[in-house]
Amino acid sequence: MKKIKVNENCISCGACTAICDEVFTFNDDMQAEAITNNNNFDKLNDSLKDKVMEALEGCPASAIEIVEEKCDCENCEGCK
Numbered sequence: 001m002k003k004i005k006v007n008e009n010c011i012s013c014g015a016c017t018a019i020c021d022e023v024f025t026f027n028d029d030m031q032a033e034a035i036t037n038n039n040n041f042d043k044l045n046d047s048l049k050d051k052v053m054e055a056l057e058g059c060p061a062s063a064i065e066i067v068e069e070k071c072d073c074e075n076c077e078g079c080k
């Protein structure tokens with residue numbers, strides 16, 4: 001699956017959460033992160049995918065990544 005991640009370069013500017021608060025939020029350390037239930041890029045609808053790509057391309061710190069990741073859950077339906 002393709003997982004949405006925010007790396008340590010995040011400068012907490014808030015652009016991604018403004019563009020797509022369905023996927024991005026701030027954690028307790030005020031670093032952006034992808035919401036756990038919505039961090040599987042492949043499972044997002046087209047509208048959300050577009051917003052994530054807009055946030056990724058607009059991030060001033062290049063902190064948003066979409067990385068291929070092997071799913072390690074045993075009963076997963078959607079990300080094998």
Ligand code: SF4
Nearest residue numbers: 010011013014016059
């Ligand atoms: S747009 Fe980039 S730098 Fe700004 S809060 Fe989001 S991840 Fe962090």
